[in-house]
Amino acid sequence: MARFLPILTLLAAALALQALSGEHAVSVLNYIGLYALVALGLVVLTGITGQTSFGQAAFAGIAAYATAVIATQFGLGPLVTLPAALLTTAVAAFLIAAITLRLSGHYLPLSTIAWGISLFYLFGNIEMLGGHTGIDHIPPLSLFGHELTGGRELGVIIWGLVALAVWAVSNLLDSAQGRALRAVKDAPLMAETFGVDTVKEKRIAFVLAALLAGLSGWLYAYLLRFVNPSPFSLSIGIEYLFMVVVGGAGYVWGAIIGAALITLAREWLQDFLPVLLGTSGNFETVVFGGLIIFLLHRAEGGVAERLSGLVRRLPFLAPTDAGEETDAPQLPVRPRPSAGGDLLVVDSALKQFPGLVAVSSISLKVRTGEILGLIGPNGAGKSTLFNLISGTLHLTSGTITFDGQVISGRTPRQIGDCGLARTFQHVKMMPNRSVLENVMLGAHRRAHVGVLASCLHMERREETAIRAEAIRQIRRVGLEDVMMQPAGSLPLGKQRILEIARALAADPILLLLDEPAAGLRLPEKKLLYKLLRQLRAEGLTILIVEHDMDFVMSLVDRLVVMSFGQLICEGDPAKVQGDQRVVEAYLGDAA
Numbered sequence: 001m002a003r004f005l006p007i008l009t010l011l012a013a014a015l016a017l018q019a020l021s022g023e024h025a026v027s028v029l030n031y032i033g034l035y036a037l038v039a040l041g042l043v044v045l046t047g048i049t050g051q052t053s054f055g056q057a058a059f060a061g062i063a064a065y066a067t068a069v070i071a072t073q074f075g076l077g078p079l080v081t082l083p084a085a086l087l088t089t090a091v092a093a094f095l096i097a098a099i100t101l102r103l104s105g106h107y108l109p110l111s112t113i114a115w116g117i118s119l120f121y122l123f124g125n126i127e128m129l130g131g132h133t134g135i136d137h138i139p140p141l142s143l144f145g146h147e148l149t150g151g152r153e154l155g156v157i158i159w160g161l162v163a164l165a166v167w168a169v170s171n172l173l174d175s176a177q178g179r180a181l182r183a184v185k186d187a188p189l190m191a192e193t194f195g196v197d198t199v200k201e202k203r204i205a206f207v208l209a210a211l212l213a214g215l216s217g218w219l220y221a222y223l224l225r226f227v228n229p230s231p232f233s234l235s236i237g238i239e240y241l242f243m244v245v246v247g248g249a250g251y252v253w254g255a256i257i258g259a260a261l262i263t264l265a266r267e268w269l270q271d272f273l274p275v276l277l278g279t280s281g282n283f284e285t286v287v288f289g290g291l292i293i294f295l296l297h298r299a300e301g302g303v304a305e306r307l308s309g310l311v312r313r314l315p316f317l318a319p320t321d322a323g324e325e326t327d328a329p330q331l332p333v334r335p336r337p338s339a340g341g342d343l344l345v346v347d348s349a350l351k352q353f354p355g356l357v358a359v360s361s362i363s364l365k366v367r368t369g370e371i372l373g374l375i376g377p378n379g380a381g382k383s384t385l386f387n388l389i390s391g392t393l394h395l396t397s398g399t400i401t402f403d404g405q406v407i408s409g410r411t412p413r414q415i416g417d418c419g420l421a422r423t424f425q426h427v428k429m430m431p432n433r434s435v436l437e438n439v440m441l442g443a444h445r446r447a448h449v450g451v452l453a454s455c456l457h458m459e460r461r462e463e464t465a466i467r468a469e470a471i472r473q474i475r476r477v478g479l480e481d482v483m484m485q486p487a488g489s490l491p492l493g494k495q496r497i498l499e500i501a502r503a504l505a506a507d508p509i510l511l512l513l514d515e516p517a518a519g520l521r522l523p524e525k526k527l528l529y530k531l532l533r534q535l536r537a538e539g540l541t542i543l544i545v546e547h548d549m550d551f552v553m554s555l556v557d558r559l560v561v562m563s564f565g566q567l568i569c570e571g572d573p574a575k576v577q578g579d580q581r582v583v584e585a586y587l588g589d590a591a
């Protein structure tokens, strides 16, 4: 109901305005609805997954032209034009995504400019599409034998679809899929480690954004009953980006706010600027440019961010504590190897960086059910070895076997699939999302739900199970007091504990902890110590890199000591503490 209420209010407000306004205002409202659909796609694409696109207008164009051609040349109605327009857009988006989405940094937005321009010129140069004059005499949208010729009638369809799209996208973003999409932007490596296929998620966002633009294009063709290339140009694509930046790219409602603000501002400026300047021209675009620069300085998250800040301060709308889910379904649990065997075997692992051997032919074994400490002075190669085991880095030579399978050469996601979960030396998380959501991401690979089911809110069973598991792990590590707080607002020590809860939510067989006690105060260290011992007692195997000698010596069963990329000593804490090479290389420094 919490989701339905604002959406129904939006729909009711739009329809009431349609009913009460004159023809011009109805037309402006309809345009706001069409733009909001494209902007909504950009929220998912740019705001959530961080892929900037200047080319969304071209996708609206593909759908509009597909509709125009099918309706005028074959005389077919919306039952054919809608799926055909969406399918054409989806195929085009899929192909463009396959070529461009692996580009990173500035190259991706640049490529969107390239195909945005290409498609615009394509529309204008294909004879069948009417060249630059376009296609006119598109028959009106006919539903159940009734022709919707007026803006007022079509407005009901437009705003009904906007409400539906807002509902579907809100559902999506509130699901495991949504968390995966957000993680793609915030921490792609972490996301991969926990089972998110980041390339696939980017593709999903890209195609979804194109489909929303396509829906807008389909409606546009019926609203205007005429299409030509101009509304699908690069400059309109840039304007769509303006809308989400102004409205708030990270928020579903940012799309509606941005579309409304920019459309109304354009209307007003188009009337006002010629009077002010005494001459006509597209001066509003210049003003928009200035406005964007101002907003980027003053309100980076857009209007929606400011509004959501206000809303959060209202006590009855503040996020509430996640309640106990007593009858929640259970997530699947992995079979455990029996204790005592060699779970992880590192054989002659060598990692060479240009001009430096960071890990030099290291061999070690981690036995099932033990806590093995990996220590050594700064720069010894511990994190590099960790990254080799978890697949973040690839070996120059050697092999790593986990639970009888060779994992060297596999990706972090494939290695995570085998039952390995890790924390990071430099914490990686979704800082603006709650602790709960961050931990829920840890269980990503334990429940499989499709995009459509997520949009339709049909994944609640899996989501409830993931949520219950995350709450269980949060309680286990003692973070229940901050469960609903944004993860980024936590002190570093607690963020590290959050990473442990997230790794536990993955149901690992082997837990790799990279300096978990760094930044913790003494009482927190004691809690962490207790937790790790308890995890070991439950049969979990742990490999830990740690600089706090008191902590690590009392915690672990065995230690491996590295220095300058070499393994210099291995054994129980008493043996290691007494080893002369260790004293010289490491403990001697600390003494």
Ligand SMILES: Nc1ncnc2c1ncn2[C@@H]1O[C@H](COP(=O)(O)OP(=O)(O)OP(=O)(O)O)[C@@H](O)[C@H]1O
Pocket (backbone or CB within 6 Å): 353, 354, 356, 358, 376, 377, 378, 379, 380, 381, 382, 383, 384, 385, 425
């Ligand atoms: N990507 C990289 N490219 C080049 N050199 C690297 C890279 N990563 C690490 N190194 C180098 O490899 C060596 C080992 O670094 P590593 O971070 O593994 O050490 P460490 O034992 O984890 O140190 P610390 O305890 O300070 O984290 C260092 O000399 C480091 O500068």
